[in-house]
Amino acid sequence: MKALVYTAPNETQLRELPMPELVPGEVVLKIEAVGICGSDMHAWHGHDPRRKPGLVLGHEFVGSVAQSAAPGFDLGRRFTGNPLITCGTCEFCVQGRNNLCANRTMVGMTRAGAFAEYMSIPAASLIAMPQDLPARAAALTEPAATAWHAIHLVLRVLVRPIHECRVLVIGGGAIGMLSALLLRHLGAAEVVLAELNALRRDAVARYASAKVVDPRETPPAEAAFDVVIDAVGAKPTRDQAIAAVKPGGVVMHVGLQDWASEIDMRRLTLAEITLLGTYTYTTADLRATVAALARGVFGDLAWVEERALDEGQKAFVDLDRGLCAAAKVLLRP
Ligand SMILES: [Zn+2]
Numbered sequence: 291m292k293a294l295v296y297t298a299p300n301e302t303q304l305r306e307l308p309m310p311e312l313v314p315g316e317v318v319l320k321i322e323a324v325g326i327c328g329s330d331m332h333a334w335h336g337h338d339p340r341r342k343p344g345l346v347l348g349h350e351f352v353g354s355v356a357q358s359a360a361p362g363f364d365l366g367r368r369f370t371g372n373p374l375i376t377c378g379t380c381e382f383c384v385q386g387r388n389n390l391c392a393n394r395t396m397v398g399m400t401r402a403g404a405f406a407e408y409m410s411i412p413a414a415s416l417i418a419m420p421q422d423l424p425a426r427a428a429a430l431t432e433p434a435a436t437a438w439h440a441i442h443l444v445l446r447v448l449v450r451p452i453h454e455c456r457v458l459v460i461g462g463g464a465i466g467m468l469s470a471l472l473l474r475h476l477g478a479a480e481v482v483l484a485e486l487n488a489l490r491r492d493a494v495a496r497y498a499s500a501k502v503v504d505p506r507e508t509p510p511a512e513a514a515f516d517v518v519i520d521a522v523g524a525k526p527t528r529d530q531a532i533a534a535v536k537p538g539g540v541v542m543h544v545g546l547q548d549w550a551s552e553i554d555m556r557r558l559t560l561a562e563i564t565l566l567g568t569y570t571y572t573t574a575d576l577r578a579t580v581a582a583l584a585r586g587v588f589g590d591l592a593w594v595e596e597r598a599l600d601e602g603q604k605a606f607v608d609l610d611r612g613l614c615a616a617a618k619v620l621l622r623p
Pocket residue numbers: 327328329349350432433
């Protein structure tokens with residue numbers, strides 16, 4: 291089978307690999323479409339010690355069963371999957387918070403990912419997909435579920451309904467874009483999105499009908515937003531988020547571009563700001579997101595770009611150089 295292998299920092303190669311071995315309890319999916327995630331970009335840059343050269347990356351996939359060693363998973367049925375392979379028995383798994391599983395491993399990190407014609411995955415990780423949902427929607431399940439989980443954590447702690455809230459989203463990548471779309475759907479009073487890349491700003495303005503700003507020219511007003519979603523997660527955006535949120539407001543930290551920086555604990559304390567972190571999604575979030583995508587909650591997704599897997603290396607380079615207006619590029623094997 292053809293696979294796009296991460297071979298060295300800033301390099302992938304299209305290679306011929308043996309078919310994945312079918313092991314008991316797993317199925318081999320024929321991959322239909324797979325998204326390039328920010329974390330794949332991070333690995334491609336050589337910045338993720340857990341993802342080493344020689345690995346097939348990719349964890350935002352949709353495919354159909356090509357071989358099955360698990361009962362009840364018929365050939366040809368379509369699935370996405372939870373890329374976090376979880377134990378099902380730890381404290382967090384039994385609470386239904388399996389995104390926090392103490393024993394988790396991950397597709398495209400600790401095992402071969404989906405930038406390939408075929409990929410094997412435990413049947414227990416699969417999530418059924420409507421047979422007729424377009425591939426571009428189906429392959430967006432994972433990033434959309436990340437936004438879904440984050441925004442539902444925010445909704446849980448809001449003092450006033452989202453309909454009354456002004457929301458600032460920092461970052462117009464896939465998570466920022468999907469968050470803006472979901473917030474519009476939920477009826478947020480106002481959504482402003484700050485993004486440095488002009489191509490991305492145009493896409494967000496067009497498809498998420500959010501007000502977009504270049505934060506270098508128009509820094510977000512201070513103490514002006516009930517909710518701030520930081521979908522970048524770097525020192526300057528964290529500072530911006532803490533400054534922009536109203537007293538009593540909520541800051542949600544979704545992106546994680548760099549790890550360590552001081553935050554203004556004085557403002558956090560005196561202005562009684564709630565600072566939340568979020569990590570991925572639970573299986574319940576993934577299922578809810580499939581249903582939401584099928585209902586059109588995230589719109590027509592015309593902003594998503596599709597390319598051939600053979601052109602994968604160029605897609606990584608274009609994303610790296612900021613040449614993609616699309617906040618999400620899907621590869622089609
Ligand atoms: Zn992802």
